[in-house]
Amino acid sequence: xxxxxxxxxxxxxxLGFAFLYLPIVLLIVFSFNESKLVTVWGGFxxxxxxxxxxNQGLMDATWVTARVGLISATAATVLGTLAALALxxxxxxxxxxxxxxxxxxxxxxxxxxxxxxxxxLFVAVGLDRGFLTxxxxxxxLTMCFVAVVVQSRLITFDRSLEEAAMDLGATPVKTFFQIxxxxxxxxxxxxxMLAFTLSLDDLVIASFTxxxxxxxxxxxxxxxxxxxxxxxxxAACTILIAVVAIGVIIASLANKRREVQRQLDEQAAQRG
Amino acid sequence: MKSLGSIRRDFAPWNDPNAKPYIQFDNVxxxxxxxxxxxxxxxTIFEREFFALLGASGxxxxxLLRMLAGFEEPTAGRILLDGQDLRGIPPYRRxxxxxxxxxxxxxxxxxxxxxxxxLKQDGMPKPEIASRVAEMLKLVKLEQFAKRKPHQLxxxxxxxxxLARSVAKxxxxxxxxxxxxxxxKKLREETQFELMDxxxxxxxxxVVVTHDQEEAMTMADRIAIIDKGxxxxxxxxxxxxxxxxxxxxxxxxxxxxMFEGKIARGEAGSASIDAGNGITIRTDNAGTAGxxxxxxxxxRPEKIKVSSKKPAEAVNAIEGEVYDIAYLGDMxxxxxxxxxxxxxxxxxxxxxxxxxxxxxxxxxxxVSFRPDAGVVLTR
Numbered sequence: 001x002x003x004x005x006x007x008x009x010x011x012x013x014x015l016g017f018a019f020l021y022l023p024i025v026l027l028i029v030f031s032f033n034e035s036k037l038v039t040v041w042g043g044f045x046x047x048x049x050x051x052x053x054x055n056q057g058l059m060d061a062t063w064v065t066a067r068v069g070l071i072s073a074t075a076a077t078v079l080g081t082l083a084a085l086a087l088x089x090x091x092x093x094x095x096x097x098x099x100x101x102x103x104x105x106x107x108x109x110x111x112x113x114x115x116x117x118x119x120x121l122f123v124a125v126g127l128d129r130g131f132l133t134x135x136x137x138x139x140x141l142t143m144c145f146v147a148v149v150v151q152s153r154l155i156t157f158d159r160s161l162e163e164a165a166m167d168l169g170a171t172p173v174k175t176f177f178q179i180x181x182x183x184x185x186x187x188x189x190x191x192x193m194l195a196f197t198l199s200l201d202d203l204v205i206a207s208f209t210x211x212x213x214x215x216x217x218x219x220x221x222x223x224x225x226x227x228x229x230x231x232x233x234x235a236a237c238t239i240l241i242a243v244v245a246i247g248v249i250i251a252s253l254a255n256k257r258r259e260v261q262r263q264l265d266e267q268a269a270q271r272g
Numbered sequence: 273m274k275s276l277g278s279i280r281r282d283f284a285p286w287n288d289p290n291a292k293p294y295i296q297f298d299n300v301x302x303x304x305x306x307x308x309x310x311x312x313x314x315x316t317i318f319e320r321e322f323f324a325l326l327g328a329s330g331x332x333x334x335x336l337l338r339m340l341a342g343f344e345e346p347t348a349g350r351i352l353l354d355g356q357d358l359r360g361i362p363p364y365r366r367x368x369x370x371x372x373x374x375x376x377x378x379x380x381x382x383x384x385x386x387x388x389x390x391l392k393q394d395g396m397p398k399p400e401i402a403s404r405v406a407e408m409l410k411l412v413k414l415e416q417f418a419k420r421k422p423h424q425l426x427x428x429x430x431x432x433x434x435l436a437r438s439v440a441k442x443x444x445x446x447x448x449x450x451x452x453x454x455x456x457k458k459l460r461e462e463t464q465f466e467l468m469d470x471x472x473x474x475x476x477x478x479v480v481v482t483h484d485q486e487e488a489m490t491m492a493d494r495i496a497i498i499d500k501g502x503x504x505x506x507x508x509x510x511x512x513x514x515x516x517x518x519x520x521x522x523x524x525x526x527x528x529x530m531f532e533g534k535i536a537r538g539e540a541g542s543a544s545i546d547a548g549n550g551i552t553i554r555t556d557n558a559g560t561a562g563x564x565x566x567x568x569x570x571x572r573p574e575k576i577k578v579s580s581k582k583p584a585e586a587v588n589a590i591e592g593e594v595y596d597i598a599y600l601g602d603m604x605x606x607x608x609x610x611x612x613x614x615x616x617x618x619x620x621x622x623x624x625x626x627x628x629x630x631x632x633x634x635x636x637x638x639v640s641f642r643p644d645a646g647v648v649l650t651r
């Protein structure tokens with residue numbers, strides 16, 4: 001393998017990373033800007049972070065987003081896992097193809113259409129738009145992602161584990177909770193995290209289905225930016241980036257450690 | 273006293289007309305869609321028997337085991353265990369445990385929790401579970417691995433955990449699906465004997481599924497040879513080998529030489545078989561086949577002697593040419609091409625280090641055998 005740094009390699013890497021991260025780096029840098037003008041550097045300062053915590057509107061929106069994310073991700077995980085179970089286990093029921101197509105449709109459906117149709121539904125049934133409707137809409141949006149993640153795990157699941165449990169006297173319900181669920185738990189957790197992240201950064205569907213008093217953080221940021229970008233918003237976004245980045249780093253580190261430990265264990269087992 | 277094979281058996285309930293069958297397959301048929309996995313099969317297994325279902329992959333033997341465990345229901349027919357019809361009883365209420373081919377160890381549980389799983393389902397008190405688990409760990413010599421997870425064990429150790437887990441509940445019947453399939457040859461041979469000891473000590477009924485005839489021959493009291501969902505023969509290993517009931521069984525178990533022919537002359541079990549091209553075979557094992565019947569004469573390689581000169585006293589001796597020789601250490605295998613083109617396989621134990629009558633490739637040679645050495649097959 002060629003390990004030297006040719007000029008071509010360096011250029012590609014710099015260009016690639018610049019393309020990906022330059023906007024974000026700019027945003028982070030300007031969140032520490034002393035000046036009120038976003039594009040003019042006026043010296044280092046953390047004052048926008050302080051004022052952020054005094055901005056009641058942003059704090060409320062953060063709280064709404066967190067609640068919507070937690071509730072919708074949890075509900076979507078339950079529904080998505082059930083759908084994945086049905087799709088992998090009961091392969092011969094009538095309308096399976098239709099059902100699986102319908103579960104995965106929101107994956108490719110333009111968000112505008114999902115948002116609009118949900119809005120029409122809520123209006124039709126007379127549901128006042130607010131916290132409840134945006135949560136329901138996010139469940140609809142994220143459920144199929146959970147189903148995809150959990151289904152891919154279930155396909156490789158060794159059914160003889162369940163048979164062994166039943167053979168040893170566990171009823172189907174006990175088998176599910178003591179064997180199936182613990183074994184597929186990592187996939188369910190990643191499905192939940194995916195759902196939570198999707199709910200966290202959704203703007204389009206939330207705009208359609210949210211109402212007064214249930215403004216989510218992306219909606220708040222978007223509406224403020226229309227009045228002009230303030231360093232405060234930069235600060236809010238920087239915190240959001242930090243939270244997501246820390247989450248991703250922790251998850252991948254834990255994954256890596258598990259993998260290394262597993263390899264060590266297997267080597268030890270081979271040696272006897 | 274004369275006996276088929278080399279083992280004298282005291283345990284033979286299948287010869288006792290008053291013995292009560294323990295497991296009965298009663299005209300069992302199992303269909304998966306259009307495919308018939310098991311076809312109108314009947315089989316009887318006795319208590320404390322080590323019973324092997326032997327067959328090629330896809331012959332339906334695993335389906336039999338899965339029906340006994342309760343994972344599949346027969347399409348037609350009944351399965352009885354100790355007189356009780358098993359139809360409709362789910363796997364978790366059957367007094368039967370199974371050791372899976374893949375072992376199916378629970379990856380998120382330690383070795384001891386794997387073994388304790390079945391006991392916990394029964395609601396056994398904790399101290400009793402602990403002592404039973406300790407006993408099982410000792411039985412399979414894994415005491416120091418109690419706290420390990422399955423992925424921290426070697427293949428052989430996993431196999432032992434699976435075994436300990438499946439016998440922990442003291443089931444009436446233990447089902448083993450290719451129990452040694454994933455082990456290497458040396459470990460497999462050791463484990464065969466351990467399984468036999470275990471079965472003796474616990475006094476359980478074992479039903480083992482295998483495609484490995486050596487494994488079945490070593491371990492089982494009786495073997496059922498299954499082909500295309502039907503039983504070809506049920507017999508002791510020695511009977512299966514020395515007195516196969518059909519061409520299929522003779523060819524499936526061990527090596528065999530077959531001569532097609534017609535009974536030329538026969539009286540009281542003895543017969544001459546005209547095998548064509550001037551070859552006549554004298555045999556004492558013609559059974560009831562009368563003159564003119566088309567038969568197959570089957571003879572095992574180790575019962576054929578190869579020599580450079582025609583043995584003076586031989587009843588059956590056919591001339592040919594040495595075509596191939598394989599020296600295996602403990603024995604030597606000769607392939608002799610008879611003058612009519614048929615190749616006969618003969619194996620000789622190398623009981624002495626030095627042979628008086630060495631043969632080489634392309635030597636003229638005689639194959640000879642006693643009149644009671646082969647069997648006559650009509651099916």
